[in-house]
Amino acid sequence: AQSVSQHNHHVILSEAASLELGCNYSYGGTVNLFWYVQYPGQHLQLLLKYFSGDPLVKGIKGFEAEFIKSKFSFNLRKPSVQWSDTAEYFCAVFPSGSARQLTFGSGTQLTVLP
């Protein structure tokens, strides 16, 4: 079965630090990849997505992610975090052309200290 791994459960950074959150998946075929964000007390919102083309995708609020097919990875990055980025971040994978559904990772809680 497909799986999505987010190895960092909790990341604590100071404002202006750079961020990279890891996401690895196990599925050999073509995939669509997503990062969702959940701000405290709110529902999940789409941050960015990758379907095809340029493996470096840019999302909202200065976030970007790079798809590295050979590493089965889709890491999320931001050059300089802000206190308002404090949230939980979920990677999700959808295997294209299959009957399977979207699979979420376990999430990474990001705390940005002012």
Next chain:
Amino acid sequence: DADVTQTPRNRITKTGKRIMLECSQTKGHDRMYWYRQDPGLGLRLIYYSFDVKDINKGEISDGYSVSRQAQAKFSLSLESAIPNQTALYFCATNRAPNEKLFFGSGTQLSVL
């Protein structure tokens, strides 16, 4: 107004009680989903529906049932609630399986 509305927002109940969580959407999407969120486990799919006549089990459907009353309404039932069903439940909808999911605000359920 929210695109996806869940009721109630919070519910505390006792073991053995029947509980229904409701979800309605104004996006006009055919696909609707129920997820539960547990700390450290992310979101796990309980049930999903592609239209009124199509209901499918997700990865953790045991102990749950659903009803798709209309294109816009998808309810989740716990026939006999147990404490390990304490979780945050989200309803979601999208237009296609690889498209952006629109989530409701969630229902925090506590089973004592």
